[in-house]
Amino acid sequence: MEAFELLRINLFSPMVLAFALGVVATGVRSDLRFPDALYAALSIYLLLAIGLKGGTALAATPPSQLWLPALVTMGVGSIMPVWCFALLRRLGRLTVPDAAAMAAHYGSVSVVTFIACQAFLDRAGVPYEGFMVTLVALLEVPAILVALLIARAGPGAWGSSAREVLAGRSILLLVGGLVIGAAAGPAGMARVEPFFVTPFEGVLTLFLLEMGLVTARRFGELRRIGPFLLGFGVVMPFLHGTLGILLGPVIGLSVGGSVVLAVLFASASYIAATAAVRLALPEANPSIYLTSSLAITFPFNLVVGIPLYARIAQAVWGPT
């Protein structure tokens, strides 16, 4: 599929347009606000829904197809924060806490970007492995722990952060959904399909409207974080995404699966990593890591990155 067509499919989707509406709403100082409870409810729905869908696919996946992608994902997830930290210290001249906080975010994963990627591939008619959500759950945690280790946040901080992330909403709902989906199987899933499958893209659209509001609130900070971090927020995701594309078929994934892997590596957390870092590295400046992951990397991946990685994957590995 041509690059322009991929970009058009993405840009003119209700999800990306809703995100843009949220950005515009903040820009014109609209009084549009999402109640906290609604945001929480939407994120619970999305996390559980993709967990359930992934669990059903996981149950039908032989372990021989899964073990290598899982191992490689965890390995890359553990190494990414190390080279991010080194780059941020050497070239970016960030302090240790700030570099470690950034490394935690860019080594971890954005579940929302993953969901948006799946929705894009569905619209573009590109098949991908159903078990990819398992890799999301595996990628969420290692980078955060490695980054805290690098920052020498202290054994107490490490332990409480591990508990915080593992018991946090994202992991609990993803892993729980996987288990429920796998145990219930296709017959069980068919019973909840009218709630968890049919309205899914509508809920995602609403959620991305809120994400647009939140993201745009941080645009004012872009002036303060400097050109290096501005560039880092785009270049690192692109490089990580390219790594995912190159690795995908090598570890047994389809071209569509390699696009998803690219998006997982390219995305930056702004929920799980942020909460863990705030507790364990309070000296790190939230303006730096939140602005980078939320105001630069998230919109880049959502609007440009996803179709870009898809085009590159097709150019490298051929059409799906």
Add this chain to the structure above:
Amino acid sequence: MSIPAGFAERRLVTVIAEGVLEERLLEDLRRWGVGGLTASRVEGDPLGSRVADVAGAFVKFECVVTDAVADRVLLGLAEAYFKRFKVVAYDHPVRVVRPEKYP
């Protein structure tokens, strides 16, 4: 001025902190002697840092305690939290009935 019979003086301690601190603060408040308390979610943005974007706005705890417990809470917060997190804490005197409920 003397206190009417059945009333007693206590202190209402209010703590407003980043949402991520909720569990940790709750443990510390209990350790410092706070019994009953109320917790609510509040919005705000101290010093323009936008830390509220981090997982869950701010949490506000309010508790009615004795002078001794109020002192422990404020001093404990100053030592453990003020330097590293966005936390605001203050107290003021209140009158209560059933003082045995606020040891």
